[in-house]
Amino acid sequence: MRLMPFRVAADHVVEWRAPVLVVRGESHDPGEEVRGWDYLTEVTVEGALTIRNDELLNSTGLVTDPGLSGIRAVMRVDCSATSERFMDVVPLDPTGGQLRLTVRIPAGAVAEELEVRYEIVLDVPDGPVREDRAAHQRGSRLHELDRPYRFRLEGSGSAFPIEAFEFTGGEFPKDSVWLLRFQDEDLATPYLSAVRLYVNTAHEEGRKLVDGSSGTAMSVLKRDVLLQLLTRLAVGDRDDLGQDFQTDSAGEVIGALCVLFLDQTLPGAVELMRDDPGRVFALLQASTNFLGAGS
Incomplete structure (x- = not known):
């Protein structure tokens, strides 16, 4: 346990349950390969813990001020690849029952790896410094695990970071199902920054893509996106295609897709x-299962 400027709970006060990652109804434990995930998949992290309330209050000095009502259990999910953070915060159970925490992460918000941490924090307005060294500032961590749980997301090949919303016209044509933007000026930039797919939730097929209920639309999407990426790179002369790209750069990821x-x-x-685009179109029909071509 780290030395803190205020009193914290002893390790035995909190019993943590390892979180699980739920992908399309299937649960995965930390460290387990998470297959079937892609950028169009919503995922859920479910966690649980049990707290010995009396021992928590006694060890932290918060027995009457503020008591259990001023303490919260937190589950924090971070994704370093997209710099996104998601949290669930729940009050403590006065009966000492198990606390359940759930974090739902929308499609297109995370990639590569999720890091999950549990914390017990003080949730009252800042107060004066206390003589008994009890925590007095909002957000003070009364207890936390020394290490995070990690889930490695194994993509299924549809590596398209997305944003889903209703297209209203202009740069987002109302009747389109999706729109791709690819900033190809520097293939060394991170793929998640260079490529972005927008999905129209006002379109029936767009909604199916977001909730994962359309394999046909997904096959068309994969082929369409790959063709757009290659078309963009094939237009004009480039001298950067053969270089060695850093991991997770646009050049490295697109090369892996090729x-x-x-x-x-x-x-x-x-x-x-450039030489035979028709052959590329045909090859992608089978490899992306275009309209069931590979089934």
């Missing part, structure tokens, strides 16, 4: 797109 779906390196796929 190997996965076309069995070509990035330079080879772009050259094929």
